[in-house]
Amino acid sequence: MPLPRSYATAEAFRRALEERLKRTSVADRIDLNALRRRVSFDRLLARLFREETVPWVLKGGYDTGVAVYGCSIHGGHSPDGAASRVRQGSGC
Structure with a gap:
């Protein structure tokens, strides 16, 4: 980078x-x-x-291409599952 x-x-x-x-x-x-x-x-x-803990939730179609903390929410993972893994710090 x-x-x-x-x-x-x-x-x-x-x-x-x-x-x-x-x-x-x-x-x-x-x-x-x-x-x-x-x-x-x-x-x-x-x-x-x-911030590490945020009161925001990303909704709508834009989340299709968003990577959260370097973790793509796609590639076979559901958005809910990816969000849960990010919150737990277990990666994707």
């Missing part, structure tokens, strides 16, 4: 982020706006779930 970078201004950060999103969009053939939405929502989730 690369080290975090520092940017002189918020605008410099935004430009760097936008360039990275564009490169990823082209390389992975993902719609740029969909990628922007995903990154925005991922960052929101990271803030909401940064």
Whole structure:
């Protein structure tokens, strides 16, 4: 994982982020706006779930592609079972 970078201004950060999103969009053939939405929502989730115990529950279709603490809730596991394993600290 690369080290975090520092940017002189918020605008410099935004430009760097936008360039990275564009490169990823082209390389992975993902719609740029969909990628922007995903990154925005991922960052929101990271803030909401940064504490070890949280009062939040992720509902809806978005949980399909979400990884919680490095544990994908898919790959043969039910979302309820994965959430239970994460709470217990037993991994996936």
